[in-house]
Amino acid sequence: MLQIENVTKQFKNGFIALEDANIQIDTGEIVSLVGTSGRGKSSLLRLVAGLDVPTTGRVAIANKTINSPHSAAGIIFQEPRLMPWLTVKQNVEFGLEHLSPTEKTRLSATTLERVGLAQFARALPRQLSGGMAQRVAIARALVTNPAILLLDEPFSALDAVTRIKLQEHLLQIWAYDRPTMLLVTHDIEEAVVLSDRIIVMRGNPGHIYQEHTIDLPRPRKRTDLNFQRWKEQLLNALDLSEDKPVEDRNAAIRI
Numbered sequence: 744m745l746q747i748e749n750v751t752k753q754f755k756n757g758f759i760a761l762e763d764a765n766i767q768i769d770t771g772e773i774v775s776l777v778g779t780s781g782r783g784k785s786s787l788l789r790l791v792a793g794l795d796v797p798t799t800g801r802v803a804i805a806n807k808t809i810n811s812p813h814s815a816a817g818i819i820f821q822e823p824r825l826m827p828w829l830t831v832k833q834n835v836e837f838g839l840e841h842l843s844p845t846e847k848t849r850l851s852a853t854t855l856e857r858v859g860l861a862q863f864a865r866a867l868p869r870q871l872s873g874g875m876a877q878r879v880a881i882a883r884a885l886v887t888n889p890a891i892l893l894l895d896e897p898f899s900a901l902d903a904v905t906r907i908k909l910q911e912h913l914l915q916i917w918a919y920d921r922p923t924m925l926l927v928t929h930d931i932e933e934a935v936v937l938s939d940r941i942i943v944m945r946g947n948p949g950h951i952y953q954e955h956t957i958d959l960p961r962p963r964k965r966t967d968l969n970f971q972r973w974k975e976q977l978l979n980a981l982d983l984s985e986d987k988p989v990e991d992r993n994a995a996i997r998i
């Protein structure tokens with residue numbers, strides 16, 4: 744279980760990116776954070792990964808406070824961040840330097856199999872499509888068998904068809920051993936197709952505005968009426984006017 748308790752993050756320059764966030768995530772749950780840019784979503788993910796520390800409040804995994812990088816969580820960013828001079832296999836094995844070569848090979852092979860890239864173990868990143876490269880990044884995060892997967896807009900740089908394929912693929916990966924997943928996305932459809940729960944972040948400083956439990960049965964059909972209703976409801980909750988400069992926002996309010 745992942746606990747985010749009264750977490751505020753203020754940066755050194757005084758800017759408050761996140762204010763008083765409270766989220767409890769059960770083991771195996773898929774939770775999405777949605778919101779326009781600058782709402783503190785990535786900041787929150789970095790706190791869970793232990794890449795940064797809260798100014799006040801606490802992040803804990805199974806009641807153990809997180810304040811430095813740890814192996815309970817694997818993180819996947821928008822761009823795959825692969826090392827171009829290493830093969831796919833070597834990229835996946837990068838975080839396993841403490842293991843024997845045989846064990847590394849065993850783990851990378853099974854993980855590449857899971858993401859459907861077993862035949863590309865010896866390829867270099869430049870030989871891969873964007874979607875394949877992102878699957879390597881997923882394999883690299885999965886290979887240490889983390890209890891929690893953190894995904895920061897993982898598919899937003901990909902074309903629409905690849906994005907849908909990878910969303911389905913992520914659900915298959917999840918079904919295998921059901922890691923807890925905390926996903927940041929501004930793609931509402933992605934959030935609805937994947938999540939048990941969706942947390943809407945808004946405002947400046949960013950804070951939790953709403954929380955929705957998505958009661959749609961799985962597998963979810965994007966064309967279903969109820970699916971469309973959820974999309975509409977969440978889109979309304981985002982308040983896109985917040986993304987505009989203050990003058991525009993006031994103009995929008997006057998209209």
Ligand SMILES: Nc1ncnc2c1ncn2[C@@H]1O[C@H](COP(=O)(O)OP(=O)(O)O)[C@@H](O)[C@H]1O
Nearest residue numbers: 754756758760779780781782783784785786787
């Ligand atoms: N290290 C930092 N120092 C100062 N401000 C930061 C820092 N990191 C992020 N911010 C600011 O905090 C706000 C929230 O950022 P972020 O968490 O990246 O938002 P999101 O992921 O929701 O778009 C933004 O306005 C951003 O400019």
Ligand SMILES: [Mg+2]
Nearest residue numbers: 784785786895
């Ligand atoms: Mg972000």
